[in-house]
Every structure is written in structure tokens, then in C-alpha cells.
Amino acid sequence: MTPSTIEIRPTADDGRIARLAAAAIVLSVAEAAIPLPLPGVKPGLANIVILIVLMRWGWRDAVWVALLRVFAGSLLLGQFFAPGFFLSLAGQTASLIMLGLAMHLPTRWFGPVTLSILAAFAHIGGQLALARVWLVPHDGIFYLVPVFALAATIFGLVNGLVAGRLLKELAPPERDAGAAAVP
Amino acid sequence: MNRERFSQWIALLRPGDFLTLGAATMVCVLSMLMLWRGGAPDKVVIRAGGEIFAEAGLSRSQVIEVPGPLGLTRIEIEPGRARVASDPGPRQYCVRQGWLTRSGAAAICAPNEVSLMLGGGASDYDSLNY
Numbered sequence: 001m002t003p004s005t006i007e008i009r010p011t012a013d014d015g016r017i018a019r020l021a022a023a024a025i026v027l028s029v030a031e032a033a034i035p036l037p038l039p040g041v042k043p044g045l046a047n048i049v050i051l052i053v054l055m056r057w058g059w060r061d062a063v064w065v066a067l068l069r070v071f072a073g074s075l076l077l078g079q080f081f082a083p084g085f086f087l088s089l090a091g092q093t094a095s096l097i098m099l100g101l102a103m104h105l106p107t108r109w110f111g112p113v114t115l116s117i118l119a120a121f122a123h124i125g126g127q128l129a130l131a132r133v134w135l136v137p138h139d140g141i142f143y144l145v146p147v148f149a150l151a152a153t154i155f156g157l158v159n160g161l162v163a164g165r166l167l168k169e170l171a172p173p174e175r176d177a178g179a180a181a182v183p
Numbered sequence: 184m185n186r187e188r189f190s191q192w193i194a195l196l197r198p199g200d201f202l203t204l205g206a207a208t209m210v211c212v213l214s215m216l217m218l219w220r221g222g223a224p225d226k227v228v229i230r231a232g233g234e235i236f237a238e239a240g241l242s243r244s245q246v247i248e249v250p251g252p253l254g255l256t257r258i259e260i261e262p263g264r265a266r267v268a269s270d271p272g273p274r275q276y277c278v279r280q281g282w283l284t285r286s287g288a289a290a291i292c293a294p295n296e297v298s299l300m301l302g303g304g305a306s307d308y309d310s311l312n313y
Binding site: 105106108109110111112113114117118121142143145146149150152153156157160161164165168 | 192195196197198199200202203204207208210211214215218219
């Protein structure tokens with residue numbers, strides 16, 4: 001075999017993003033095994049990792065981790081390019097935009113819980129918008145909004161608390177804390 | 184979970200977080216109130232002279248004729264809706280109300296002492312008096 005002329009050297013950043021994305025993917029695959037009464041109502045455990053990445057390494061890294069999670073997670077679950085994948089992508093995109101805006105809130109007053117709840121609401125908002133336009137072109141879908149809103153509030157609070165706790169207990173940013181992000 | 188560990192979790196919440204949490208709860212409650220009000224009616228109650236004259240399901244079409252002091256009031260029922268099709272009263276208010284589709288909606292033909300009311304589901308009104 002001739003040696004390749006192109007050599008890709010992963011930087012330390014690449015390695016860290018890959019590790020964190022792996023943690024997020026593991027959580028979303030594990031979560032797929034939890035039986036839930038309604039499609040679309042999920043704890044969104046991977047968002048814990050995304051919140052930690054956002055608050056420690058910034059928005060750009062969070063986007064990388066979140067999108068890698070959506071693509072690789074749906075490949076692993078066998079729903080790549082299925083409706084669920086597009087819903088997930090729409091929700092994730094909306095929540096990343098929301099996080100990009102919300103991270104500029106004064107941190108003295110607003111912590112990970114606020115970010116988590118806002119992201120959860122943006123997530124269901126993006127999903128519902130796509131579902132309304134594409135999958136269920138009928139206003140009847142909005143009948144489910146209260147259920148989704150309640151789920152977003154509860155899971156947003158819990159995920160935010162867990163992310164806040166992990167951020168506190170993780171090693172300082174100089175050391176690579178990627179592996180420790182998975183409890 | 185003992186109290187000390189609980190307060191550790193509470194300590195993670197900053198003042199604004201309570202605000203966000205409150206706003207999120209408000210969104211839940213408001214969306215419930217706005218989107219889950221009323222329901223699809225599933226039955227019709229027809230009264231004549233204050234007494235229940237007939238109760239019918241809203242699943243199939245039928246016409247019910249109700250006798251009153253002035254004559255016959257004709258009530259037409261179709262899947263999911265009902266109306267007073269004709270009434271001998273002078274002002275025809277109940278006829279002009281047209282089709283009733285919501286639970287709790289009522290058409291009252293006072294001169295002929297006939298009323299039509301949709302029920303079932305979650306109704307918009309607890310009771311109506313006249």
C-alpha cells in the first residue's frame with residue numbers, strides 16, 4: 001500500500017470534541033432504550049453534555065458536539081434520514097440557536113438551569129414547527145403542546161441541575177475533563 | 184434524600200433560574216388552559232317545558248320533532264353537530280343560531296319551551312340558567 005500523501009493530524013481540540021461527542025452519543029443511545037408513552041417526550045440526557053461543553057468551552061464546540069450527536073446517534077439507532085432524524089436535527093438546531101443567544105445572559109443571575117430550560121423549549125419548538133409543516137399538516141398537533149411544555153420544564157430543570165453539579169465537580173478547564181463528563 | 188443533599192441541589196439555582204422556572208411553568212399552565220379548553224361534544228340533550236324530552240348521541244344523523252305549546256320544533260342532528268331546523272316561535276332566534284358544534288353550546292326556543300344543548304367532553308360552561 002502506498003503511503004497516503006495527505007496526513008490528518010487531529011489537534012487536541014479535535015480529540016476533546018470527539019470524546020465529548022462520544023459521551024453525548026452514549027447518553028442518547030441509552031435513552032432510546034427507556035420506554036416512553038409519547039414519541040417526542042424524552043429526557044434529552046445528551047443535553048447535559050452539550051450544556052457542559054457550552055459553559056466550559058464555548059458555543060462553537062457545543063455546536064460540533066451537538067451535531068455529531070444528532071448524526072452519529074441516528075446512525076447508531078438506524079434512523080438516519082428517517083423522520084425522527086429530521087425532527088431531532090430541527091430541535092437541536094433551534095436549541096443551539098437559543099443557547100447561543102441565552103449564553104449572553106448575565107451569569108450572575110442565570111445559571112445552567114436557565115440555559116437548559118430555554119434549550120429544552122427551543123428543542124420542542126423546532127420539532128413542533130417541522131412536524132406541523134411537514135409531517136402532520138394540521139393544527140391538531142398543537143393539542144400536545146402542554147405535554148411537551150411540561151416535559152421540557154421538568155427535564156430542563158433536571159438536566160440543568162445535573163450539568164451544574166458536574167461543572168462544579170469537574171476538574172478545572174486546564175485539565176481535560178472530557179472523560180469525566182460521563183458519570 | 185436528606186435535607187443537606189437537597190439544599191446542595193437548590194444551591195445550584197441562581198435567582199434568574201427561579202424566574203425561568205416560573206415562566207416555564209406559566210407556559211405549561213397557559214398552554215393547557217388555552218389548548219385544552221372545551222372538547223368535542225358527544226351527545227345532545229333536548230328539553231321541552233323544562234323536562235328532558237330526549238337524549239341522543241351525536242354519531243349519526245337524525246331528525247327529532249319536539250311538540251310544544253305553539254307546535255312542532257324540528258331538531259336536526261348530524262355527526263358532531265346539531266341545530267334547530269325549524270320552530271314555530273315568532274322571532275326564530277334558536278333557528279338563526281345555526282349549527283352548534285361545541286360542548287356546552289345551547290339553542291333555546293323560549294316561546295315553544297324547547298331547548299337544545301350539546302354535552303359530553305369538557306364543556307365550556309358549568310351550567311346555563313334562563
